[in-house]
Amino acid sequence: MTIKIAQLSCGTEYSSVQYEIEKAARSVGAKIVYPDVSAADIDDAVKRFGFNPRSPQLKLMIARAAKLADGQYDADAVFITTCFRCAEAALVRNELRRFVQENTRLPVVTYSFTERLKASQLLTRMEALVTIVTRKELLARERQTGITVGLDSGSSTTKAVVMEDNRIIGKDWTPSGDVVASATHVLENALKMAGIEMKQVEAIGTTGYGRFTLGEHFHAKLVQEELTVNSKGAVWLADRQRGEATIIDIGGMDNKAITVRDGVPDNFTMGGICAGASGRFLEMTSKRLKVDVTELGAIADRGDWRNAKMNSYCSVFGIQDLVTTLGEGKRFEDVAAAACHSVAEQVYEQQLQEIDVRHPIIQVGGTSLISGLVSAVGEVLGERPIVPPDSQYIGAVGGALLSSGFL
Amino acid sequence: MKVFIDPPNSLVLFDLVERFGHEPLSTMAAIQERVDNLEVDMPPMNVTLDDVVKGLKYAGVEVPSGVRGRLALWGPMIESADAAIVMDDCPYSFGCVGCERSNLMVKYLIKRRGIPVLYVTYPEDEDQATNFVAQTKEFLEGLK
Amino acid sequence: MSEERETRLFMIAPDSMLTPDQLVRMIHAFGEEALVKETCYGCLVEGPRELVLKIRDRVREKYRNEVFTKIRAYRCSDPRRCRAQHGTRPGFAQLEEEWELLTRIHRGLDRVDAGAKYEPTPAKKRLPVNDFKKICEVQE
Numbered sequence: 010m011t012i013k014i015a016q017l018s019c020g021t022e023y024s025s026v027q028y029e030i031e032k033a034a035r036s037v038g039a040k041i042v043y044p045d046v047s048a049a050d051i052d053d054a055v056k057r058f059g060f061n062p063r064s065p066q067l068k069l070m071i072a073r074a075a076k077l078a079d080g081q082y083d084a085d086a087v088f089i090t091t092c093f094r095c096a097e098a099a100l101v102r103n104e105l106r107r108f109v110q111e112n113t114r115l116p117v118v119t120y121s122f123t124e125r126l127k128a129s130q131l132l133t134r135m136e137a138l139v140t141i142v143t144r145k146e147l148l149a150r151e152r153q154t155g156i157t158v159g160l161d162s163g164s165s166t167t168k169a170v171v172m173e174d175n176r177i178i179g180k181d182w183t184p185s186g187d188v189v190a191s192a193t194h195v196l197e198n199a200l201k202m203a204g205i206e207m208k209q210v211e212a213i214g215t216t217g218y219g220r221f222t223l224g225e226h227f228h229a230k231l232v233q234e235e236l237t238v239n240s241k242g243a244v245w246l247a248d249r250q251r252g253e254a255t256i257i258d259i260g261g262m263d264n265k266a267i268t269v270r271d272g273v274p275d276n277f278t279m280g281g282i283c284a285g286a287s288g289r290f291l292e293m294t295s296k297r298l299k300v301d302v303t304e305l306g307a308i309a310d311r312g313d314w315r316n317a318k319m320n321s322y323c324s325v326f327g328i329q330d331l332v333t334t335l336g337e338g339k340r341f342e343d344v345a346a347a348a349c350h351s352v353a354e355q356v357y358e359q360q361l362q363e364i365d366v367r368h369p370i371i372q373v374g375g376t377s378l379i380s381g382l383v384s385a386v387g388e389v390l391g392e393r394p395i396v397p398p399d400s401q402y403i404g405a406v407g408g409a410l411l412s413s414g415f416l
Numbered sequence: 417m418k419v420f421i422d423p424p425n426s427l428v429l430f431d432l433v434e435r436f437g438h439e440p441l442s443t444m445a446a447i448q449e450r451v452d453n454l455e456v457d458m459p460p461m462n463v464t465l466d467d468v469v470k471g472l473k474y475a476g477v478e479v480p481s482g483v484r485g486r487l488a489l490w491g492p493m494i495e496s497a498d499a500a501i502v503m504d505d506c507p508y509s510f511g512c513v514g515c516e517r518s519n520l521m522v523k524y525l526i527k528r529r530g531i532p533v534l535y536v537t538y539p540e541d542e543d544q545a546t547n548f549v550a551q552t553k554e555f556l557e558g559l560k
Numbered sequence: 561m562s563e564e565r566e567t568r569l570f571m572i573a574p575d576s577m578l579t580p581d582q583l584v585r586m587i588h589a590f591g592e593e594a595l596v597k598e599t600c601y602g603c604l605v606e607g608p609r610e611l612v613l614k615i616r617d618r619v620r621e622k623y624r625n626e627v628f629t630k631i632r633a634y635r636c637s638d639p640r641r642c643r644a645q646h647g648t649r650p651g652f653a654q655l656e657e658e659w660e661l662l663t664r665i666h667r668g669l670d671r672v673d674a675g676a677k678y679e680p681t682p683a684k685k686r687l688p689v690n691d692f693k694k695i696c697e698v699q700e
Binding site: 423425426427428430432434435440442443444445447448452459460461512541542544547549551 | 564565567569571616620628629630631632633634635638640651654655657658661662664665667668669671672676677678679681
């Protein structure tokens with residue numbers, strides 16, 4: 010079955026990226042389609058939508074979205090994309106995303122591209138759209154059964170979890186090095202903790218950047234992108250499997266903001282253009298402060314970001330700000346708080362503007378252990394996020410939970 | 417003479433320029449060059465990263481890539497044009513002319529060239545259409 | 561521009577009595593070795609450039625002001641632009657809109673052929689504030 014992803018876009022063909030978009034879709038068994046509209050539909054759709062952009066291509070996007078909203082065009086998922094740095098398109102992109110979500114149950118992903126976009130950058134997003142459509146039943150799974158393992162090969166850390174009858178019985182993590190060696194190491198430790206042998210494991214699920222390599226090496230039953238797997242892990246850990254939620258995952262290299270309904274994502278964004286505001290930035294900060302990253306949160310909690318303002322969250326300029334601030338004799342605590350605040354602020358400015366935040370907010374991933382960052386996210390959003398136990402293991406838990414669906 | 421048409425994909429302007437004895441410079445020709453280039457496989461139009469980078473000649477990197485890619489198609493044509501016809505207030509402007517910022521820049525580049533330009537407005541009725549055709553004919557015949 | 565091939569679309573003005581089928585049959589009757597594909601608006605003709613231009617001129621001889629034409633970047637049935645492959649591409653709406661305009665252009669061309677000349681029309685000016693004020697006063 011070929012999954013039809015409806016593309017609502019402006020500028021892709023003239024930015025040399027249309028080919029890359031189609032390539033990404035093809036590689037996950039999907040096809041890009043354009044909802045048919047006639048010229049007469051365009052004015053009506055724009056009037057109904059209520060936002061009348063000057064650029065005609067944006068009007069066309071609106072008309073295409075209206076076709077989806079009215080169920081007059083058959084698609085499985087929606088990809089809304091426009092040029093990075095175009096204000097008019099950014100407004101339309103987000104409002105159309107909202108319009109599609111209000112009027113359909115189709116999963117939506119938005120993206121702003123530059124001419125440097127390559128198919129590989131879109132792969133995870135496209136794969137997630139396809140997973141949501143094709144693995145509905147699997148994603149509806151709420152209980153883990155049997156003995157299964159989840160392996161999450163992230164850009165910064167590799168995690169393993171062993172689960173038995175809906176309980177975590179073993180877990181371990183390590184900084185990512187060689188993909189297979191890191192995973193083998195954490196898997197062995199997790200099995201030791203669980204007190205079981207590898208041969209007792211009934212299924213393995215892999216996710217994260219190294220999922221394909223690990224999937225092949227460990228003969229995994231489930232090899233799935235981290236957007237859907239992490240969402241399942243997050244709602245399982247937070248015991249919020251039913252209803253709506255927003256999942257914020259500030260990762261080692263990119264950030265994810267996902268809205269879920271009954272544990273299944275229906276809209277998500279992943280940091281694309283800049284990795285400045287990510288776990289990596291906090292690692293660099295702690296290095297400069299000469300503290301371990303695990304201590305950074307507690308230090309930040311004792312400080313006040315207002316005393317040490319940082320003007321940039323760029324990993325170059327931001328660190329420079331940090332050096333200057335320290336040079337001015339500011340307290341370490343205030344500087345640590347400022348670093349956390351700047352990351353939270355950028356997540357708010359970039360990812361959270363592209364989704365409609367739903368409650369509760371669940372913060373996960375390794376960075377959710379940095380309490381100062383959780384406080385900063387809470388302050389920026391006006392609501393302290395829930396951080397479930399074992400929040401850094403979402404990917405591995407999701408992998409173990411979903412792979413038990415293959416037993 | 418080579419006459420750049422704006423909108424650059426307009427059937428009506430393309431037809432009239434040819435009809436009255438000149439060579440229209442259009443998006444279609446620029447894209448044809450690219451789609452016929454068998455060495456590049458960048459469907460649908462073979463507008464490549466190189467093109468978008470060439471667009472930096474007309475607009476800085478802070479300008480969206482879609483604008484620069486379009487300007488890379490039209491800029492060289494405007495530079496080689498002997499004259500231009502610009503139609504304002506078109507209700508139709510989809511496809512390559514879908515970006516209003518690019519369209520504004522095209523009008524500006526035409527103006528900067530200092531070539532003879534005919535500015536016409538989209539005809540709303542038959543009388544206006546007659547006037548538009550007559551004016552276009554007069555302009556094009558005057559170029560000979 | 562490529563001298564090798566030219567793909568050209570011929571669009572019939574909506575008020576014309578000519579049908580795409582008649583247009584295609586006429587072009588076939590020219591006996592030229594060009595590919596002719598009937599469409600909802602007229603037809604597409606593809607062949608070496610000189611030949612396509614010859615066909616264009618012959619069509620124009622016969623249907624001077626009711627058939628309009630422009631080149632097309634893509635070959636006939638190019639999957640990159642084929643509607644059946646992905647749904648309509650953006651230029652489709654543009655052609656639809658221009659098609660509607662052709663009735664007026666058709667009549668305009670006829671009138672210009674009959675001797676109509678360009679008459680500059682004064683641009684509409686904004687209502688002077690004082691005049692507007694007077695209207696408002698009357699309304700009160």
